[in-house]
Amino acid sequence: MAIKRPQGTQDILPRQTALWQYVEEKIRSLCRRCGYEEIRTPILEATELFQRGVGMETDIVNKEMFTFRDKGDRSLTLRPEGTAAVARAYAEHKLYGQTPPWKLYYLGPMFRYEKPQAGRFHQFHQFGLEALGTADPLADAEAIWLAWTLGAELGLRGLALQLNSVGCPLCREKHRAALTAFLAPQSADLCPDCLVRLDRNPLRVLDCKNENCRARTAGAPALPDYLCPECREHFAAVRSYLDELRLPYQLNERLVRGLDYYRKTAFEILAPGLGAQNAICGGGRYDGLVEEIGGPPTPGVGFALGLERLLGALAEQNTTPSLTEPPCYVLAALGPEARRWSAGLAAELRAAGFVVLMDLEGRSLKSQLKFADRRRAAFTLICGEDELARGNVLARDMRTGEQREIPRADLLREMENSISKERRVKSKE
Ligand SMILES: [Zn+2]
Ligand SMILES: [Zn+2]
Known part of the structure; x- marks a missing residue:
């Protein structure tokens, strides 16, 4: 019997690779213009990196990783995302000892064991970037501008930018108390996942896609109302930069990134017509990440953008460019x-x-x-x-x-x- 490609993977054939190269070249050009340099990290990493750098409580680490033992009985994982590895390389090579900030981008395959469905693959591709060593709100705005402008330069219409601030541990502690008090009386109506979240990390209940959970959390205490003065000031500065850059955004209080090392800015860019998978890009600030994986305290901001989804949005809008080849x-x-x-x-x-x-x-x-x-x-x-x-x-x-x-x-x-x-x-x- 003829051998077929593994489930959840795809071959990108010559006509399509021309389009991929076109998009990748746009990405590289935009990164160059904004002072981001490419970093290439291994596709394999120690499993512990993702347990600590992505979080034990996330679906990614709990259910979706391709993990195996090598012949030396070390647990290795095919990278499910890019940020943890960039932070690892930053700490491992002591880049913090040199002049900050480090503005790095990556482009390549990621692996997640998800039920194969439209727009989801076991092997998919991401473009992402990280600005490490800067707490400046301008770095947040610059990253958002870059992601937005990539879509615009590719001719995508109808993009929507959603913005929130998840504050710092200080803000979240106050918010957590209020949120738990709000949710506890209706815990019987929450989905099983949310029951666990309510106990461990109630913020993530706001993120649940379950209709019933969403109805229960309407009117729940919103994080932006609990921001400490420093976080409030940072959020205001990011917004005023976005205004100056003429990026229209919508505030979305449900946009949360539940892990402890996420701070302040959270954002997503949505493309119309992609159904439930309509976020092409998500990111934010993660000032606690480098420390989490054993480096010195380092502020950082970044995002990841799904290339399959980006190409899907282009195809959906018929904005696939006509590529001119040399004679x-x-x-x-x-x-x-x-x-x-x-x-x-x-x-x-x-x-x-x-x-x-x-x-x-x-x-x-x-x-x-x-x-x-x-x-x-x-x-x-x-x-x-x-x-x-x-x-x-x-x-x-x-x-x-x-x-x-x-x-x-x-x-x-x-x-x-x-x-x-x-x-x-x-x-x-
Ligand atoms: Zn705060
Ligand atoms: Zn739920």
Whole structure:
């Protein structure tokens, strides 16, 4: 029986990879413009990193990790997210000893064992960034601006930015007391998950997707009403930066990130038309994370953005860009002698930067021309025995059908001229 790809994974085939590369290039360009540098961490990490850095109480760590023991009986996990590893690398390489802040981004596959469904995969891809070593609210606004602008530059319409502040442990303690007092009398009506949350981390009850739980928590004490002066000031500063950057946002008191190391800013960017999976990006400030995994106290802010969801939103809105490829040349050789000679010519032209394709199946001239048409070649360079004897190639313009012989010695220059002419015409259009 033929072997199939593992459940929950996907092959990204050539037509699609062009789109992925386009999006990735946009990401890299935007990060460069904002002073973020790329970091690449391993796909495998010690399981403990995620237990401490993502949290034992989260679904990710409880139910969704690909964890196994290696031959040395160490527990390893395929990374389910990117932030913990960036924080680990930051602490491990003592980057804090150098001038802060560190503005880092990553791009790559993540792994979660979830029930496969539309928009969810066991292996999926994230773009994320982290600004480490800064508590400045401008860093929060800058990160949000970057995520928003990526969507805008890709042509996504109808994006919505939701914003909240989850305060600091001080604010949360006061809020927790009020929230527990509010929820306790109706605990019998909460879902089983929320019953556990009520005991361990009642803030996360606000986050429950269960309709009944949502109804029960309508009118529950809202965290922003319990912010301490410092957190209130930070929140106000983030909002005033967002106003200055002309980013429209909605305040959402239910937007919580329940873990202890999350502080202050929490945000999500939603795209229309993705159903229940409509958040393409989520992030916030996590001033306690680096310390949690054994580094020095370090403020930080960042986000993660799902590339499958981003591409899904683009497809949904029909905003998939038409990708222009550089003009391509087909080198059609006839006969073994001409073929050998053409192989050398193809190498020369490729080294000079041209896209040159040659037939690899010994096809007739007619089918090589058909192949050139299919590949939308600008020119077919024909080399038969006669042309070879004269040291020329016959260049056929695939749009007009016009043909003319060009000495091999002049070919490169002619091609460079015709390309720059084409560029001039294009830029005039
Ligand atoms: Zn506070
Ligand atoms: Zn619930």
